[in-house]
Structures are given as C-alpha cells and as structure tokens.
Amino acid sequence: MAHSQLKHEPTFEDLEVLAEVSQLLTLLDLDNVLKEVIELMRARVGAAKASLMLLDGQHIDWQHLLLTRDLNTDESIKVVQRVLDEGLAGWVVRERQGAIVYDTQTDPRWHVFPNDTIPVRSVLCVPFLHDEQVIAVLTLIHPNPNYFEERHLRMMTIVANQATVAIRNAQLYDRAQSQQRQLEAVLQALPVSLLVLDNRGKILLINPAGAELLGGMPQAVTGHHLADFVEADRGLKPLDDIVANRHESGTFWTFDLRSELHKLDFVVSVSMWETRNTGGYAVVMYDVTTSRDLHRFKDEMLKVASHDLRAPLSLIAGYANLVNEDLPKEHAHLHEFLDVIERSVERMNGLLDDMLRVEQVRSSPLELREPVDLNELVETAVENLRPLANQKQHLLRVHLPRDPLPSINVDRVQIREAMDNLIGNAVKYTPPEGRITVIVYIKDENFYFVVEDTGIGIPEEHLHRIFDSYYRAKQEGAEGIEGTGLGLSLVKAVIERHSGEVWVRSEPKVGSQFGFWLPL
Secondary structure, three states, X not given: OEOOOOOOOOOHHHXXXXXXXXXXXXXXXXXXXXXXXXXXHHHHHOOOEEEEEEEEOOEEEEEEEEOOOOXXXXXXXXXXXXXXXXXHHHHHHHHOOOEEEOOOOOOOOOOOOOOOOOOOOEEEEEEEEXXXXXXXXXXXXXXXXOOOOHHHHHHHHHHHHHHHHHHHHHHHHHHHHHHHHHHHHHHHHOOOEEEEEEOOOEEEEEXXXXXXXXXXXXXXXXXXXXXXXXXXXXXXXXXXXXXXXXXXXXXXXXXXXXXXXXXXXXXXEEEEEEOOOOEEEEEEEEEOHHHHHHHHHHHHHHHHHHHHOHHHHHHHHHXXXXXXXXXXXXXXHHHHHHHHHHHHHHHHHHHXXXXXXXXXXXXXXXXXXXXXXXXXXXXXXXXXXXXXXXXXXOEEEEEOOOOOOOEEEEEHHHHHHXXXXXXXXXXXXXXXXXXXXXXXXXXXXXXEEEEEEOOOOOOHHHHOOOOOOOOOOOOOOOOOOOOOOOHHHHHHHHXXXXXXXXXXXXXXXXXXXXXXXXXX
C-alpha cells in the first residue's frame, strides 16, 4: 500500500530526529554521510537491515551503493537494476513518494530473489528529493509482517527531506574535490609554466613548471607576489610591469621573455580574468629555448656557408679551370675529372644560393610589394622555361582567362621565382615528349596559378612532406635527377609570406599538379 507524504504537526520524536539529522550537515565526506544516514534511519524505526542507492540522473551511482545483501559486483548490478526497473525502489523513484509494504508475500512490488538469505516480510522505502528529482532511495526491511506503520513513514520522510541537504552538500564537496584533483593532474602534466595572479600580482595558483622557474615548490611559491621574484630574475620584469600598469595596458598581451636566472627563452601570453568581486591575470609561458638555440645555430651556419665556404669553393673552381685549360688535350680522362670537380662546385654554390634565398624570404620584410601585371608575370615565367622544355621536346601550353588579369601587389621577383620553380620542376620530372600545362584563373577574389604535367608523379606517402626543406622523394624514375630539395620549400615560403597557400596532387606514372593561390 502506498502512502503520500502527509502534512502533520511535528511531534517531540520528530524534533528529536531533526536534531540528529542536523548534525550530518557538518559532514563533507559523501561515504560517511551515507553511512550515517542509513544507521540513523535504521535505528530510529528498529529496522533489521537498510540499504541505499544513490542516483545520478536516471542512472545508479555505482560508487555509492550500500546494500543489505552480501553480493559481488556482478550480482549487485543485476539485483539493483532489476529492483530499480520492476521493484519497490523503482516504484518509489517513479512516483517520487514513500511507500510501505506490509507483507512482502502479498505485495507484487517486492521481488524475492532465490539466493536471499535474509527473511523479509515488511518493507519501508522513501525517496530523497532535490528540486523535484530523486537523488537517492532508502529501503528498510524487517522479518515480521506489518511491522512498519504510517508513523514510521512520516518520520522517515522528515529524515529524508533533511538528510537530502546533507547528501547534496557532500555531493557538491565530493565533486569539487574531484575537479580539484583533475585540475592538479592537468597542471602537473602541462609542459608550460602556468601562473594565476590576482590584480595585485599575488600568486593564487601555479603549476610545478612555473614554480621551478620562480625557484621553489608550488606550495612555497603560492601566496607570494610576483614582484618578490623580480630582483632574483630581472627577466620577469616585463610580466611584473603588466600587473603594475593594469589600468593602462589592455586585457591581453603576448611577448618574448628571457629568464636571466635560468638562461631560458619563453613566449608569454597574459590575459585578464574577472569575477564579480575580484580579478587578475592568467599567465602561460612556453619554453622555446631549444627552438631559439636552433635558430641561432642556423644563423651561424648560414653565416659560415655564405662567407667561409664561398672563398674555398671559388679557389677550387678557379684552380680546376686553370688546370683544365693548361692540360694537354691527350689527357682526356683528366679533363673529365676536372669537369666533375667544376660541376660539383657549381652544385655546391647553387645549394648555398638556395639556402640563403629561402632564409631571406622567410626572415626579410616584404618591402618590395608593388602593383604587378599578372599577364606579364605569367608570360615571363613561361618564356623563361620554354627553352628548357624544348630541349626535352615538351608541349608547354598556357591557359589564360579571356579577360585580362588584374594587377596585384606582390614582390615581383619572389612570385616570378615561385612560378619558375613550379614550371621548372614539371620540366625536370616529365619524360621527353611529355605535356606541361600552365593554368591561370581568378576565383573568389583569389589569383590561382596551376602547373599540370604528365611526369613520373609522386607516391601518396611523400605528398605531405613534399614542401619540406631538403626533402626529396625517393622513387622510380627520379634517379639521376639533380636537385637540392629547396625549390618547393622556397615556393611555399614565398606564397605564405604573401598570405597565400600551396598545394599538390599527384599520381605515380600519371603526373602531378602543383599550384598556389594569392589573395587579390
């Protein structure tokens, strides 16, 4: 028989129960709260056993399930799920009200399981309601029929209503603790230095990498002001200046910083955060020391290449040419050796030129932008490569749109060099009597330049690296074709410097299509 939660005047016994329940509000550990609730309710009505299931929406919270039966995990899942689907607890959840089963032998809502060792004749079941939702169900059992009465149901309903607050508080605390542990794990794993400051520069939160930068452990650093560490490491001053001038400098900053104490380079991002009552700064510092060191090493190597290697190469080429001219013609094999030396020096000089050209494009500002006639630029690039194509009996064609192409503000030399590279590559990798087609068109306010060929093609596994510096795909048909692997890298650098994009499509033994677009 079901009972609704009737309104009534509280008795002394009810008030006594409420006093006991109020003590649960001081507990924050969810497991302890649940155990205390079960024991309090069981003892108050003299139940033989009690069990409680916590619900998370429509699902059972299996981590917080306290059962009367002594079951293993698999048995618990089957029993509890069936009780929730078909039994008394499920009825209480659906109806959102307590119920009494006076005799389990006559009430179909009570399920008797074959392996039950506990005699059950009378049952009382109450829901714990929060915002009209059932968050838990408590079941009390007794071996005697008709043991539980309406006064028991009334008392347990009162207890459940008050205990719900204690359970919700414990749930929220448990969730906050879980989120705190997750946050700590994330901060621990982050390879960057992360600091959260208040608006006065006080460190509220810091991860181990950030604490190490400041010379301590997170627990020792937290609570100190950033300014306290500037004297030991003057490299932190730009960060401290942002905090000191917070009303003048904006809401987001990004800049380079070098720690003088640790000799490390960082890229720093700082953003402001605000709540109703306070605010501050979130600081993320990316360690770029390795990449900066490599960049400095690369610059030094380029200086060596451009200065220290030029002189000996010129000497080698000059002496080889001098010996070649003075050597009698009957020493043909020696002439061949000298020719090999001269060609090798030319290749090395070409490689140096390409290296310096790529670096110049990547690092130099675009100061030579000017209005350029695209028709003239395309025709010049094609005519530059036509003699080379004719040597291999290639059919070199150009498809231009009917309407004249507009002018575009670009670096004329760089864009023409990019076009030359794409056409030159097509000539280089296309067998004799092949076809090369240059296609030019305007679409969506962009200028498109495409070179199609019937060359040897490129296997798919190489396409994603084809624009990398020094990368050359090793494939059938490319043996003996000379190159440094910098041509396409130069094209990519030039086009991206002009806010455009490059692409490639290719199929082995069919041909390739290289192209780029530039915004008009």
